[in-house]
Amino acid sequence: MIDLERCLHRPLLPALASLFALLACSGASTPVPLASGESAPFALAVQASSLYWLVPAQTGVPGALRTVSTQGGAAKTLSGVNAPRSLALSAQAAFVGSGDGNVYSIPIAGGEPRVLIAKDGSGAAVAISVSGGYLYATFNAGRIARIALTDGATVEELPAVTDTVTLFAADGAFIYWATSDGNLWREASDGSGDATLLGNTGGDAPTQPAFLRGSLYFRGTGYLGSVEEASGKVATLLEGTKTWSLASNGASLYLGLVHGIGSLEPPSSTASLFVSLEVAGSVLAADGSNVYWISGAVDAFGNPTAQRTIYRGKI
Numbered sequence: 001m002i003d004l005e006r007c008l009h010r011p012l013l014p015a016l017a018s019l020f021a022l023l024a025c026s027g028a029s030t031p032v033p034l035a036s037g038e039s040a041p042f043a044l045a046v047q048a049s050s051l052y053w054l055v056p057a058q059t060g061v062p063g064a065l066r067t068v069s070t071q072g073g074a075a076k077t078l079s080g081v082n083a084p085r086s087l088a089l090s091a092q093a094a095f096v097g098s099g100d101g102n103v104y105s106i107p108i109a110g111g112e113p114r115v116l117i118a119k120d121g122s123g124a125a126v127a128i129s130v131s132g133g134y135l136y137a138t139f140n141a142g143r144i145a146r147i148a149l150t151d152g153a154t155v156e157e158l159p160a161v162t163d164t165v166t167l168f169a170a171d172g173a174f175i176y177w178a179t180s181d182g183n184l185w186r187e188a189s190d191g192s193g194d195a196t197l198l199g200n201t202g203g204d205a206p207t208q209p210a211f212l213r214g215s216l217y218f219r220g221t222g223y224l225g226s227v228e229e230a231s232g233k234v235a236t237l238l239e240g241t242k243t244w245s246l247a248s249n250g251a252s253l254y255l256g257l258v259h260g261i262g263s264l265e266p267p268s269s270t271a272s273l274f275v276s277l278e279v280a281g282s283v284l285a286a287d288g289s290n291v292y293w294i295s296g297a298v299d300a301f302g303n304p305t306a307q308r309t310i311y312r313g314k315i
Contacts, residue, residue, distance in 0.1 A: 029274050032072070034312050038310060041054065045094075049070050050067050051067060051285065057082070065079050065084070070290065070312065083124075088130045090130050093149075094108055095128055102125065126139060130149070142160040146158060159187065161177060171216070173189055182200045184206065204222070206218040207219060211248060215228050222241065249286035251288070293313070
Protein backbone atom coordinates (compact mmCIF):
# COMPACT_ATOMS: atom_id res chain seq x y z
CA MET A 1 0.00 0.00 0.00
CA ILE A 2 1.25 3.50 -0.84
CA ASP A 3 1.71 5.70 2.22
CA LEU A 4 0.80 9.08 0.75
CA GLU A 5 0.98 10.84 4.09
CA ARG A 6 4.59 9.72 4.42
CA CYS A 7 5.32 10.74 0.83
CA LEU A 8 3.88 14.20 1.35
CA HIS A 9 5.37 14.70 4.82
CA ARG A 10 2.07 16.11 6.07
CA PRO A 11 -1.45 14.88 6.94
CA LEU A 12 -3.42 14.13 3.83
CA LEU A 13 -6.77 15.87 3.82
CA PRO A 14 -9.63 13.67 2.62
CA ALA A 15 -10.55 16.21 -0.05
CA LEU A 16 -7.08 15.79 -1.60
CA ALA A 17 -7.00 12.01 -1.56
CA SER A 18 -8.54 11.61 -5.01
CA LEU A 19 -5.96 13.96 -6.49
CA PHE A 20 -3.18 11.53 -5.63
CA ALA A 21 -4.95 8.27 -6.34
CA LEU A 22 -2.72 7.77 -9.39
CA LEU A 23 0.55 8.58 -7.63
CA ALA A 24 3.22 6.17 -6.47
CA CYS A 25 5.81 7.38 -3.98
CA SER A 26 9.36 7.30 -5.32
CA GLY A 27 12.72 8.39 -3.95
CA ALA A 28 12.42 11.97 -2.76
CA SER A 29 14.50 14.74 -4.29
CA THR A 30 15.53 17.63 -2.04
CA PRO A 31 14.56 21.06 -3.45
CA VAL A 32 17.55 23.38 -3.96
CA PRO A 33 16.78 27.13 -4.12
CA LEU A 34 18.41 28.86 -7.10
CA ALA A 35 16.93 32.36 -6.88
CA SER A 36 14.89 33.89 -4.08
CA GLY A 37 13.01 37.15 -3.64
CA GLU A 38 11.85 37.18 -7.27
CA SER A 39 8.80 39.34 -7.81
CA ALA A 40 6.06 37.38 -9.64
CA PRO A 41 8.41 35.42 -11.98
CA PHE A 42 6.85 33.44 -14.84
CA ALA A 43 7.61 31.72 -18.18
CA LEU A 44 10.46 29.53 -16.92
CA ALA A 45 12.80 27.98 -19.53
CA VAL A 46 16.15 26.16 -19.46
CA GLN A 47 18.94 26.24 -22.07
CA ALA A 48 22.31 24.50 -21.61
CA SER A 49 23.48 25.39 -18.06
CA SER A 50 21.26 28.43 -17.49
CA LEU A 51 17.70 29.01 -16.38
CA TYR A 52 15.67 31.94 -17.71
CA TRP A 53 12.43 33.62 -16.67
CA LEU A 54 10.44 36.82 -17.02
CA VAL A 55 9.32 39.31 -14.40
CA PRO A 56 6.48 41.75 -15.09
CA ALA A 57 6.69 45.51 -15.06
CA GLN A 58 6.08 47.14 -11.69
CA THR A 59 5.72 50.71 -10.51
CA GLY A 60 8.75 52.57 -11.85
CA VAL A 61 10.48 49.35 -12.96
CA PRO A 62 10.16 47.83 -16.46
CA GLY A 63 9.71 44.13 -17.04
CA ALA A 64 12.84 42.05 -17.47
CA LEU A 65 14.45 38.82 -18.66
CA ARG A 66 16.40 37.25 -15.78
CA THR A 67 18.72 34.27 -15.50
CA VAL A 68 20.70 32.13 -13.07
CA SER A 69 23.07 29.19 -13.49
CA THR A 70 21.40 25.81 -13.06
CA GLN A 71 24.10 25.14 -10.44
CA GLY A 72 23.17 28.22 -8.44
CA GLY A 73 24.83 31.59 -7.83
CA ALA A 74 23.63 35.16 -8.21
CA ALA A 75 20.61 35.76 -10.44
CA LYS A 76 20.96 38.66 -12.85
CA THR A 77 18.96 40.70 -15.33
CA LEU A 78 19.91 40.10 -18.98
CA SER A 79 17.70 42.82 -20.39
CA GLY A 80 14.78 45.05 -19.61
CA VAL A 81 11.70 44.27 -21.73
CA ASN A 82 8.52 46.28 -22.06
CA ALA A 83 5.49 44.36 -20.73
CA PRO A 84 6.83 40.79 -21.26
CA ARG A 85 4.23 38.07 -21.86
CA SER A 86 5.90 34.97 -23.36
CA LEU A 87 9.36 33.40 -23.66
CA ALA A 88 11.17 30.99 -26.01
CA LEU A 89 14.84 30.11 -26.41
CA SER A 90 17.30 29.09 -29.10
CA ALA A 91 21.00 28.37 -28.64
CA GLN A 92 21.84 31.95 -29.59
CA ALA A 93 18.97 34.09 -28.33
CA ALA A 94 16.05 34.51 -26.01
CA PHE A 95 12.79 35.66 -27.60
CA VAL A 96 10.22 37.60 -25.64
CA GLY A 97 6.66 38.30 -26.74
CA SER A 98 5.45 41.60 -25.33
CA GLY A 99 2.20 43.20 -24.32
CA ASP A 100 3.10 46.07 -26.65
CA GLY A 101 2.65 43.72 -29.64
CA ASN A 102 6.33 43.28 -30.53
CA VAL A 103 8.41 40.12 -30.35
CA TYR A 104 11.95 40.86 -29.20
CA SER A 105 15.25 39.03 -29.69
CA ILE A 106 17.85 39.25 -26.91
CA PRO A 107 21.35 37.70 -27.13
CA ILE A 108 21.56 34.70 -24.83
CA ALA A 109 24.45 36.37 -22.98
CA GLY A 110 22.45 39.57 -22.51
CA GLY A 111 22.11 42.88 -24.33
CA GLU A 112 19.56 45.29 -25.70
CA PRO A 113 16.33 43.80 -27.09
CA ARG A 114 15.84 44.00 -30.86
CA VAL A 115 12.41 43.95 -32.48
CA LEU A 116 12.17 40.71 -34.47
CA ILE A 117 8.45 40.73 -35.29
CA ALA A 118 6.89 44.18 -35.21
CA LYS A 119 3.45 44.99 -33.85
CA ASP A 120 0.65 45.57 -36.34
CA GLY A 121 -2.37 46.29 -34.15
CA SER A 122 -3.02 42.61 -33.33
CA GLY A 123 -2.50 43.06 -29.62
CA ALA A 124 -0.09 41.34 -27.25
CA ALA A 125 2.24 38.52 -28.34
CA VAL A 126 0.64 35.96 -26.04
CA ALA A 127 2.56 32.83 -27.10
CA ILE A 128 5.79 32.11 -28.97
CA SER A 129 7.52 28.87 -29.97
CA VAL A 130 10.83 27.91 -31.65
CA SER A 131 10.78 24.92 -34.02
CA GLY A 132 12.41 23.83 -37.27
CA GLY A 133 14.54 26.96 -37.61
CA TYR A 134 11.56 29.31 -37.19
CA LEU A 135 10.16 31.44 -34.44
CA TYR A 136 6.35 31.35 -34.34
CA ALA A 137 4.20 33.91 -32.55
CA THR A 138 0.50 34.30 -31.95
CA PHE A 139 -1.25 37.47 -30.84
CA ASN A 140 -4.45 38.06 -28.89
CA ALA A 141 -6.32 39.52 -31.87
CA GLY A 142 -5.80 36.34 -33.91
CA ARG A 143 -2.56 37.02 -35.81
CA ILE A 144 -0.08 34.14 -36.30
CA ALA A 145 3.35 34.96 -37.73
CA ARG A 146 6.68 33.22 -38.22
CA ILE A 147 10.22 34.29 -39.05
CA ALA A 148 13.25 32.23 -40.13
CA LEU A 149 15.96 32.43 -37.48
CA THR A 150 18.69 31.94 -40.08
CA ASP A 151 18.15 35.37 -41.64
CA GLY A 152 15.61 37.04 -39.37
CA ALA A 153 14.52 39.28 -42.22
CA THR A 154 11.13 38.24 -43.60
CA VAL A 155 8.05 37.86 -41.43
CA GLU A 156 5.49 35.46 -42.89
CA GLU A 157 1.86 35.90 -41.92
CA LEU A 158 0.01 32.61 -41.43
CA PRO A 159 -3.78 32.16 -41.47
CA ALA A 160 -5.28 33.93 -38.47
CA VAL A 161 -7.52 32.44 -35.79
CA THR A 162 -10.73 34.05 -34.62
CA ASP A 163 -11.02 33.01 -30.97
CA THR A 164 -8.92 33.59 -27.87
CA VAL A 165 -5.87 31.30 -28.02
CA THR A 166 -5.01 29.50 -24.77
CA LEU A 167 -2.34 27.14 -26.15
CA PHE A 168 0.12 27.46 -29.05
CA ALA A 169 2.92 25.08 -30.07
CA ALA A 170 4.99 24.10 -33.11
CA ASP A 171 6.75 20.82 -33.90
CA GLY A 172 8.34 21.50 -37.28
CA ALA A 173 5.58 19.86 -39.33
CA PHE A 174 2.52 21.48 -37.70
CA ILE A 175 1.46 24.36 -35.55
CA TYR A 176 -1.17 23.63 -32.90
CA TRP A 177 -3.46 25.94 -31.03
CA ALA A 178 -6.40 25.67 -28.70
CA THR A 179 -9.13 28.17 -28.01
CA SER A 180 -11.00 29.05 -24.85
CA ASP A 181 -13.96 26.87 -25.86
CA GLY A 182 -11.69 23.78 -25.66
CA ASN A 183 -11.32 23.24 -29.42
CA LEU A 184 -7.88 21.99 -30.52
CA TRP A 185 -6.65 22.85 -34.03
CA ARG A 186 -3.62 22.33 -36.21
CA GLU A 187 -2.34 23.24 -39.66
CA ALA A 188 0.88 22.85 -41.65
CA SER A 189 3.70 24.86 -40.11
CA ASP A 190 4.08 26.92 -43.28
CA GLY A 191 0.41 27.85 -43.23
CA SER A 192 -0.44 25.89 -46.37
CA GLY A 193 -3.75 24.08 -46.51
CA ASP A 194 -6.70 24.48 -44.20
CA ALA A 195 -6.72 24.33 -40.44
CA THR A 196 -8.01 21.01 -39.07
CA LEU A 197 -10.20 20.73 -35.98
CA LEU A 198 -8.74 17.80 -34.05
CA GLY A 199 -11.39 17.69 -31.33
CA ASN A 200 -12.67 19.30 -28.17
CA THR A 201 -11.12 18.84 -24.75
CA GLY A 202 -14.44 19.13 -22.94
CA GLY A 203 -14.81 22.88 -22.76
CA ASP A 204 -11.91 23.45 -20.36
CA ALA A 205 -9.27 25.60 -22.08
CA PRO A 206 -6.01 23.64 -22.52
CA THR A 207 -2.68 25.35 -21.75
CA GLN A 208 1.06 24.66 -21.38
CA PRO A 209 1.99 22.47 -24.37
CA ALA A 210 4.79 19.89 -24.05
CA PHE A 211 6.00 17.47 -26.74
CA LEU A 212 7.11 13.92 -25.92
CA ARG A 213 7.72 10.98 -28.25
CA GLY A 214 5.34 11.88 -31.03
CA SER A 215 2.55 13.42 -28.96
CA LEU A 216 1.63 16.88 -27.78
CA TYR A 217 0.51 17.04 -24.15
CA PHE A 218 -1.39 19.84 -22.44
CA ARG A 219 -3.03 20.54 -19.11
CA GLY A 220 -6.39 21.84 -18.00
CA THR A 221 -8.21 22.09 -14.71
CA GLY A 222 -8.47 18.51 -13.48
CA TYR A 223 -7.07 16.70 -16.52
CA LEU A 224 -4.00 15.98 -18.64
CA GLY A 225 -4.69 15.63 -22.36
CA SER A 226 -2.73 14.59 -25.45
CA VAL A 227 -2.88 14.56 -29.23
CA GLU A 228 -0.94 12.09 -31.39
CA GLU A 229 1.03 14.02 -33.99
CA ALA A 230 0.75 11.27 -36.63
CA SER A 231 -2.99 10.63 -36.35
CA GLY A 232 -4.27 13.82 -34.74
CA LYS A 233 -6.17 11.72 -32.19
CA VAL A 234 -7.07 13.61 -29.01
CA ALA A 235 -7.17 11.71 -25.71
CA THR A 236 -7.30 12.28 -21.95
CA LEU A 237 -4.45 10.68 -20.01
CA LEU A 238 -5.33 11.74 -16.46
CA GLU A 239 -8.68 12.85 -15.07
CA GLY A 240 -9.50 14.23 -11.64
CA THR A 241 -5.90 15.28 -10.95
CA LYS A 242 -5.18 18.98 -10.50
CA THR A 243 -2.05 19.93 -12.39
CA TRP A 244 -0.73 23.46 -12.02
CA SER A 245 2.04 23.17 -14.59
CA LEU A 246 3.56 20.83 -17.18
CA ALA A 247 7.00 20.33 -18.76
CA SER A 248 8.91 17.73 -20.76
CA ASN A 249 12.62 16.92 -21.07
CA GLY A 250 12.13 14.53 -24.00
CA ALA A 251 12.10 11.45 -21.76
CA SER A 252 9.28 12.09 -19.27
CA LEU A 253 6.52 14.53 -18.45
CA TYR A 254 6.71 16.52 -15.23
CA LEU A 255 3.61 17.74 -13.44
CA GLY A 256 3.23 20.48 -10.87
CA LEU A 257 0.71 18.98 -8.45
CA VAL A 258 -1.08 20.40 -5.43
CA HIS A 259 1.69 19.47 -3.00
CA GLY A 260 4.59 18.28 -5.10
CA ILE A 261 6.23 17.60 -8.45
CA GLY A 262 5.38 14.34 -10.20
CA SER A 263 6.86 12.52 -13.20
CA LEU A 264 4.93 10.52 -15.78
CA GLU A 265 6.08 8.33 -18.67
CA PRO A 266 3.23 7.82 -21.17
CA PRO A 267 1.51 5.59 -22.09
CA SER A 268 1.54 4.82 -18.38
CA SER A 269 -1.06 6.80 -16.43
CA THR A 270 0.72 6.34 -13.09
CA ALA A 271 2.77 9.31 -11.93
CA SER A 272 5.62 9.16 -9.42
CA LEU A 273 5.87 11.89 -6.81
CA PHE A 274 9.55 12.70 -6.44
CA VAL A 275 9.48 16.15 -4.84
CA SER A 276 7.15 16.88 -1.92
CA LEU A 277 6.20 20.54 -1.44
CA GLU A 278 4.08 22.62 0.89
CA VAL A 279 2.62 24.47 -2.10
CA ALA A 280 2.42 23.70 -5.80
CA GLY A 281 5.15 24.34 -8.33
CA SER A 282 3.38 26.99 -10.39
CA VAL A 283 5.70 26.91 -13.44
CA LEU A 284 7.98 24.07 -14.58
CA ALA A 285 10.98 23.54 -16.84
CA ALA A 286 13.07 20.38 -17.22
CA ASP A 287 16.33 19.13 -18.71
CA GLY A 288 18.03 15.75 -18.60
CA SER A 289 19.18 16.11 -15.00
CA ASN A 290 16.78 18.38 -13.13
CA VAL A 291 13.31 19.82 -12.90
CA TYR A 292 13.00 23.52 -12.11
CA TRP A 293 9.98 25.28 -10.70
CA ILE A 294 8.69 28.52 -9.24
CA SER A 295 7.17 28.34 -5.78
CA GLY A 296 3.40 28.67 -5.70
CA ALA A 297 1.51 31.94 -5.43
CA VAL A 298 0.49 31.17 -1.84
CA ASP A 299 2.34 30.02 1.24
CA ALA A 300 1.63 26.85 3.22
CA PHE A 301 -1.26 28.61 4.97
CA GLY A 302 -2.92 29.81 1.76
CA ASN A 303 -1.74 33.41 2.06
CA PRO A 304 -0.64 35.22 -1.13
CA THR A 305 3.11 35.73 -1.51
CA ALA A 306 4.61 38.69 -3.34
CA GLN A 307 8.16 37.28 -3.48
CA ARG A 308 8.80 33.81 -4.86
CA THR A 309 11.67 31.35 -5.07
CA ILE A 310 12.92 29.34 -8.05
CA TYR A 311 14.04 25.79 -7.21
CA ARG A 312 15.89 22.84 -8.68
CA GLY A 313 15.11 19.19 -7.99
CA LYS A 314 17.35 16.37 -9.21
CA ILE A 315 15.64 13.77 -11.41
